[in-house]
Amino acid sequence: MTQYILDTDHITLLQKLHPNLVRRVASINPDDIAITIISLEEQVRGWFSVIRKYSQSNQYEKLIKGYQGLRDVVNYLSKFKIVNYTLEAHYHFRELREQKIRIGTQDLRIAAIS
Numbered sequence: 001m002t003q004y005i006l007d008t009d010h011i012t013l014l015q016k017l018h019p020n021l022v023r024r025v026a027s028i029n030p031d032d033i034a035i036t037i038i039s040l041e042e043q044v045r046g047w048f049s050v051i052r053k054y055s056q057s058n059q060y061e062k063l064i065k066g067y068q069g070l071r072d073v074v075n076y077l078s079k080f081k082i083v084n085y086t087l088e089a090h091y092h093f094r095e096l097r098e099q100k101i102r103i104g105t106q107d108l109r110i111a112a113i114s
């Protein structure tokens with residue numbers, strides 16, 4: 001059973017090897033940690049944006065970095081269990097949205113999954 005779901009900010013800090021978070025996550029059984037499909041989307045979308053931006057330019061170094069970043073993020077995130085966005089999560093998302101909770105849409109979707 002997953003007890004900890006990391007959001008996109010946590011994933012980014014882990015990728016940057018933030019010492020406190022790395023230490024905390026290392027102390028948890030890996031089977032108890034997951035990410036959401038929403039966070040995966042955000043991470044992949046970021047690299048797609050870089051690739052799209054430099055695909056038609058002469059800045060091939062940045063294009064190559066975009067593809068390397070995409071490969072790296074897919075490899076990194078594949079180590080985690082990925083919690084899906086289900087119909088139940090969507091209904092919960094709509095309920096949260098009706099409450100006018102003032103956080104971003106993607107964060108609200110992550111909360112709905114949790």
